[in-house]
Amino acid sequence: MSVRSIVVGMTQTNCYLVGCDETGEGVVIDPGDNPERILAAIRQSGLKIRYILNTHCHFDHIGANGAVREATGAALALHPAELPILQAQGGAALFGLSIPASPPPDVELSPGQVLAVGRLRFRVLHTPGHSPGSLTFHLAEQRMAFDGDVLFAGGIGRTDLPGGDWDTLMRSIREVLFQQLPDDTVLYPGHGPQTTVGRERRSNPWVGGR
Ligand SMILES: [Zn+2]
Numbered sequence: 001m002s003v004r005s006i007v008v009g010m011t012q013t014n015c016y017l018v019g020c021d022e023t024g025e026g027v028v029i030d031p032g033d034n035p036e037r038i039l040a041a042i043r044q045s046g047l048k049i050r051y052i053l054n055t056h057c058h059f060d061h062i063g064a065n066g067a068v069r070e071a072t073g074a075a076l077a078l079h080p081a082e083l084p085i086l087q088a089q090g091g092a093a094l095f096g097l098s099i100p101a102s103p104p105p106d107v108e109l110s111p112g113q114v115l116a117v118g119r120l121r122f123r124v125l126h127t128p129g130h131s132p133g134s135l136t137f138h139l140a141e142q143r144m145a146f147d148g149d150v151l152f153a154g155g156i157g158r159t160d161l162p163g164g165d166w167d168t169l170m171r172s173i174r175e176v177l178f179q180q181l182p183d184d185t186v187l188y189p190g191h192g193p194q195t196t197v198g199r200e201r202r203s204n205p206w207v208g209g210r
């Protein structure tokens with residue numbers, strides 16, 4: 001399998017292109033901005049994109065949903081609790097910004113669901129707190145997870161945006177990520193470098209040391 005990060009937009013969001021080598025199918029996670037660069041990376045990869053997955057619908061994760069869906073014909077998939085945020089352009093106006101409107105989702109994801117893309121199996125974990133419908137996509141066999149803005153290398157997601165909640169975020173990190181994902185799982189966050197579940201459990205100043 002292959003993973004590529006394309007850093008997009010003014011908040012330097014990690015848009016991930018994840019592909020199955022054996023079948024040439026793939027997904028795009030969080031096409032936040034710069035659709036021309038994302039589409040160039042897709043063309044270069046030769047992948048047939050099956051899904052556009054949004055970990056959540058803040059403006060910096062959805063700005064190129066429409067352009068990528070239009071160009072690839074992939075199904076847009078997200079948690080329905082994010083719909084109000086999606087419809088409000090991801091809260092862009094709160095930051096004095098405006099982004100292209102996203103199409104509505106083709107697939108509403110629910111916790112525990114598994115998306116098959118080639119040989120890859122993306123298990124859907126509900127990890128709210130940064131936003132109500134924040135999701136983590138777990139590939140158990142590959143020991144990888146894409147967790148959006150829930151947990152970063154040495155940091156955690158902010159909880160001061162509409163629908164955010166500190167206690168809920170802590171529960172998602174401690175009871176979902178730390179309990180359900182093995183320590184050697186590589187975390188691919190929505191911003192910044194990769195880390196592992198074990199490293200954050202031991203050393204994250206906000207939630208570590210347990
Ligand atoms: Zn966010």
Ligand SMILES: [Zn+2]
Pocket residue numbers: 011013058060061149190191
């Ligand atoms: Zn973000």
